[in-house]
Amino acid sequence: MVKKNACVFISGAGTNLKALIKSSREYNSPVNIKLIISSTKKAKGLNFAKIYKIPYYILNLNNQLNLALCFKKLKENNISLICLAGYMRILKKKFINKYNNKIINIHPSLLPKYKGLDTFRRVLRSKEKVTGCTVHYVNNKIDSGQIILKKKVYINKNDTETSLKIRVQKAEYKTYAEAIIRIFRQVNF
Numbered sequence: 001m002v003k004k005n006a007c008v009f010i011s012g013a014g015t016n017l018k019a020l021i022k023s024s025r026e027y028n029s030p031v032n033i034k035l036i037i038s039s040t041k042k043a044k045g046l047n048f049a050k051i052y053k054i055p056y057y058i059l060n061l062n063n064q065l066n067l068a069l070c071f072k073k074l075k076e077n078n079i080s081l082i083c084l085a086g087y088m089r090i091l092k093k094k095f096i097n098k099y100n101n102k103i104i105n106i107h108p109s110l111l112p113k114y115k116g117l118d119t120f121r122r123v124l125r126s127k128e129k130v131t132g133c134t135v136h137y138v139n140n141k142i143d144s145g146q147i148i149l150k151k152k153v154y155i156n157k158n159d160t161e162t163s164l165k166i167r168v169q170k171a172e173y174k175t176y177a178e179a180i181i182r183i184f185r186q187v188n189f
């Protein structure tokens with residue numbers, strides 16, 4: 001199988017980035033992670049870029065020069081898929097339109113429930129019995145693009161935000177890899 005090139009956008013710990021890199025190196029993965037973009041130099045996830053020797057750039061995409069550099073790097077690397085993984089900035093319309101249906105995101109809830117931040121606290125406060133994660137396409141509304149794949153995680157009575165986060169993130173790692181396999185099965189991708 002000829003793999004397509006993917007780029008991962010991060011802002012934080014980068015545990016999804018690490019899982020994406022690892023899964024991309026398995027035989028059945030349709031992608032190669034060629035490029036990493038971070039919104040901040042403080043992102044711990046940049047360590048994974050270094051460990052796995054993947055080129056990375058720290059870019060503020062609100063800055064026109066940085067945005068132009070980002071477009072250039074995406075083009076140079078022939079990127080077919082952009083995976084947001086804990087990317088804490090809102091992409092501009094211009095960006096989303098240019099990469100229409102080529103940007104995906106992972107969110108720690110069963111969308112359309114609990115869009116936005118602070119999902120674990122809100123889920124626990126609402127006494128939900130089940131939550132999970134969702135991989136979806138990115139459009140111009142936050143956490144609202146077409147859903148590609150969801151996975152449920154059951155909530156225990158004594159769950160805290162921390163314990164729940166650990167289980168949901170574990171589910172995220174598998175779900176993101178599966179979702180990527182799924183989208184490349186689509187004929188037009």
Ligand code: GRF
Nearest residue numbers: 013014015016086106107108
């Ligand atoms: C993940 O839980 C993801 O769902 C959300 O941000 C978190 C990022 O974690 N969008 P990490 O940086 O991948 O560890």
